[in-house]
Amino acid sequence: MSVVMKRIYEPMAYGAQPIENCYWHGFMPDNGPHYPSVSDEINCDFAIIGAGYTGLSAALRLAKHSADVVVVDANAPGWGASGRNGGLVSVGGSKLSDKQIVARFGQEDARTYFATERAAVDFVEGLIVELSLDVDRHSKGYTFAAHSETAVSSVKDYGAQYQSRYGLDCEFLDKSAMAEHGMDSPEFHGAVNLPIGFALNPMKFILGLASAASSAGVRIFANSAVQDIEFDDGFSLHTASGIVRAKKLVVATNGYSSDDVPNAFASRYMPVQSNIMVTRPLADDELTSQGWWSEQMVVDTRNLLHYFRLLPDKRMLFGLRGSVRASVQNMEKTKQIARADFDRLFPKWRKVETDHFWSGLICMSRDLVPFAGPIEGMDGAYAAMAYHGNGVSMAPYCGALVADMALGNQTMPHAQLMQKKMRKFELGPLRRNLLPPAFAWYKLLDRI
Template sequence: MAGSDTMPRRIYEDYAYSDAARAECIWPLPDQNWPALNADTRTDIAIIGGGYTGLSAALHLAQAGVGVTVLEANQPGWGSSGRNGGFCCIGGDMRGLGAIQKRYGDTATLAYFNAQRDAIDLVADLLAIHAIDADTHSDGEVQLAHHPKAMTQLATEKDHWAAFDIDARLIPADGLAARGLAGRFHGALHVPLGFALNPGKYVGGLAKAATRAGATIHARSPVTRIVRTPSGYTLITPQGRIIADRLILATNGYGTDGLPDWMTGRYLPLQSNILVTRTLTGDEIAAQGWSSDLMAYDSRNLLHYFRLLPDRRFLFGARGNIRASAPGQDAMRARLHRDLAALFPAWANIETPHFWSGLVSLSPDLLPYAGPIGDWENAWAGMNYHGNGVAMATWVGARLADMALGRQQALPVHTRPLPRFPLAGIRRSYLYPAVLGYRLMDGPPPT
């Protein structure tokens, strides 16, 4: 038998992995009570992680008639899958299609783009097939220029979309108000791909669909050790063990260095933060002039992302908080409130009773990963969606199921040996100069 040689270690303070970080989250957790693993058992395929990736993999495997068990440290959807902004759209990487095209060529880039479109369609299909009411809205997404010079970049992006037969539309600054997009912006690009949803309702529906299909889900069952055996894997939890022939790792930003050793340094968690207002009145919406239901984000490096929810609350999110602590959370809450007031001045004094944070995950090569866990046989991982995992994580979960079933071994662009961050043990420290540099490049919000 061979286990992990490295002591498991998480790179953030305990606060990041506590209930306190999501205490004010407005999205519902699943109302089903899945039991903890409290005995020794076996399964064909064990999945570590009960977010979009793990639940999608479990659903597709169960539908194929395979015995599959999900081990979730908390409860399904507790992590970023149940506390994100609800943007089901193109994404998953931090390179962009133009950079990917230069690096990998036209054929691979088209295949990757088609995978992203398929990912959006997969979520839509799952919502329809399993009758999941996830409060969907929005005809694609809109990127808003935070500076007049950013419109040049948006015009270039419009040309990139045209190469993929997507009719993206530039909106000049003087046309924003007529589209219900009034704020301190300098124009926009509307990309008609994707939709918004309630991530809590979606992940809860996905978990219930996987259960109905025959998957077994154990909540409150953190895996503390993985042992390789001649016939497969033994996963050890505080109250029980599970023996599996095959293994899928789906922890993303909530992964642990040393569990297994291969994980160390191959992901970099980053906190993303969301502020939500109280319900806005019709007069308050009219006063600001933001009445659109489009998913939106701005052109900053440390971008803001936002949307008007169906219940007329306004969701406003951003990244950039490195301290995983109650004081760090308070400081980021204050920063987000200032940014909200700067971009939407009519809402400067609107109450914001909800704020929470979660961990997204970055890859050393800025691409998502779906593929083998090093040289381990019959073991795969899916992760690193760069804060845009609603669609991509769901799709990767389905592809990991294909890999486990022997149906697929290669994916466009983003299946390759996954590199490690240099000096992996201190990689979190990279975020401090990066965040500072991005803030200097972005400049302050308008005043």
């Protein structure tokens, strides 16, 4: 059987080139665990496609209930978004405002969704403690920074919404107070410190989840792309060298999904590129010169946002959205844009070398909210995806949610809006053509 997966980006997006220079790869052990490929026929109770945060969290949840679980991945744990993101654990997961969520889905379900976002952060923290994971944790909550004077009011409004949601005080910082807190940049005109969340090393987190899953009896198979799914009184997952047969199925492929594995996903998800740059370690006098020494993780108010933080070894991680093609030329262009943005935000670091740059795919839904629910037309199959760039917290939580659904044992907050069938994007298989005009509009708004 040949691979004919219907994916909407160029082949480069699904290969090794975008992560050849990923900083997090330095935290992979030289002689790490070897996961075999699927061969012959394997039988289990639950099969999970995808060995990222979603899939491994689901596997751990199922294993706690003594289930026989098999996880298959086209590559290996840590290869996809779970091993190449910015490491921000915070509330979020939707691209809608609080008011839009309430208007679209109703006050009661909106309240449940906000509780879900908070529970997701607590869930990740719980996993780290329970599994004794060393993930280089730092940052007390996160900081939301106004990229223009006109954006200061929106920052204050968001802080007020946050207080209303969770009953927690938020600290507003004007421009001078930001400098006093070690967050001095000509780009920012005010910010609000939000108390929920923290930062972590995403590679250490995913490798820790994989190790814990293996120790719990989960069988993990790498380099085993699922090319076809047959379902009739169970599920048969066909790979190039074998078959996995399972009673129930969880699909956990997020931005690396395919329109035909399963067919129910066709046109119902939108991968979007995110890019990260990391500098060399910064000396103390360089930090002082710029006036930025805070270890807070920061997200700005742009529609095509920047996210950044000073890592424990004093490197600055700097991420951005906005690229729409996967090619060598576009990757180099995006790197130049990232460098120009970085130099504008941190002018004293214009000559600081950037040792690492890489990219990956996040995922959006048409309704702009996460999905964690049953796959229509496939009784006994579930999926979780579309975290809108906040997968470090939402993905493990949603993995546990669908595991509970598969077990018939739901105990955690799970908004109904997350369980609704995902709507199709306009233009279907050509939906990526929607991104250039949308991003052009966002860039215009970000200049206002």
